[in-house]
Amino acid sequence: MREFFTAHGLQAPALAPMVRGRLAAINGNPVHGEDYEESRTRNLAERECIVAGRWHGEAHVPEFSMEQGIGERLGVALGDEVSFEIAGQRVSGKVSSVRKLDWDSMQVNFFFTGAPGLLDGMPASFITSFYLPPERAGMVRELVASHPNLTVIDVGAILAQVAQLTERLARLLQFVFGFAVLAGLMVLLTAQQGTHDERHYELSVLRSLGARRKQLHFALAAEFLALGAMASALAVFAAWGIGQVLASFVLELPYSAQWPAFALAWVLGTLGIALVGWLGARGVLRQTVMEALRASH
Numbered sequence: 001m002r003e004f005f006t007a008h009g010l011q012a013p014a015l016a017p018m019v020r021g022r023l024a025a026i027n028g029n030p031v032h033g034e035d036y037e038e039s040r041t042r043n044l045a046e047r048e049c050i051v052a053g054r055w056h057g058e059a060h061v062p063e064f065s066m067e068q069g070i071g072e073r074l075g076v077a078l079g080d081e082v083s084f085e086i087a088g089q090r091v092s093g094k095v096s097s098v099r100k101l102d103w104d105s106m107q108v109n110f111f112f113t114g115a116p117g118l119l120d121g122m123p124a125s126f127i128t129s130f131y132l133p134p135e136r137a138g139m140v141r142e143l144v145a146s147h148p149n150l151t152v153i154d155v156g157a158i159l160a161q162v163a164q165l166t167e168r169l170a171r172l173l174q175f176v177f178g179f180a181v182l183a184g185l186m187v188l189l190t191a192q193q194g195t196h197d198e199r200h201y202e203l204s205v206l207r208s209l210g211a212r213r214k215q216l217h218f219a220l221a222a223e224f225l226a227l228g229a230m231a232s233a234l235a236v237f238a239a240w241g242i243g244q245v246l247a248s249f250v251l252e253l254p255y256s257a258q259w260p261a262f263a264l265a266w267v268l269g270t271l272g273i274a275l276v277g278w279l280g281a282r283g284v285l286r287q288t289v290m291e292a293l294r295a296s297h
Helices: 002-007 039-046 068-074 138-146 155-194 196-208 213-250 259-286 289-296
Strands: 016-026 048-052 063-067 081-086 089-099 112-114 125-127
Touching: 016 089, 063 068, 068 089, 089 112, 213 259
Parallel strands: 048 112, 063 089
Antiparallel strands: 016 048, 016 081, 016 125, 063 112, 081 089
């Protein structure tokens, strides 16, 4: 592999030995998939976890370094003893360190890393990651052809498919959002029509008592702006709550609220609702006092 990359003018990637094993026990207690309620954690407990035969120190001791996230899922803490079933053999060691990894770095990472000598003699394969410029894409075919026992995964192609799927999902959400906005406006207009006669009567009485048109304009604007502000605030906080739930419990991703976008949505929602309400009520203000009184009876 090193010779192949060097011959093609690329830096040879570092190869890390990888041993596949199943987590069998924590502090001597057997591990079973049904012990975990969450399906994803059950899969982690039941499947073969990745164990690396490389340790940060040089001491030949029965110790493991553990990735922080897997420890939180499986309930393993610093100092616990973990046992793995590897090719019919059990390997045990104490968790002497916990590592926090950046899985988005596209670098080779492991759930557990064993100290030197701990996994000697175990069946191992090698894993690595490297960046290939787009103009050198043909090198992958040559690499697989010359080394048929290799498995090459094009992460760029996977990310492109994910981006395409995400774009389609975003368009679908935009359509649903637009439909919800239209439905909300229809509900608002319906509610306004339901209170049209009452508002018509109130405005007629106020005008007959000497209220000026500017005062009525201001009163209506204040009413609709207040209704729009409350409705938009409720919608914004509902969207924030739904996004928090979906990110935390469904996608299991950190949620970062885009408050500038939420603020813009609140402002536009407030103005939109106020405008719709204003357009529905402005006809009453155009009538004379006598016309308004006659129409209210």
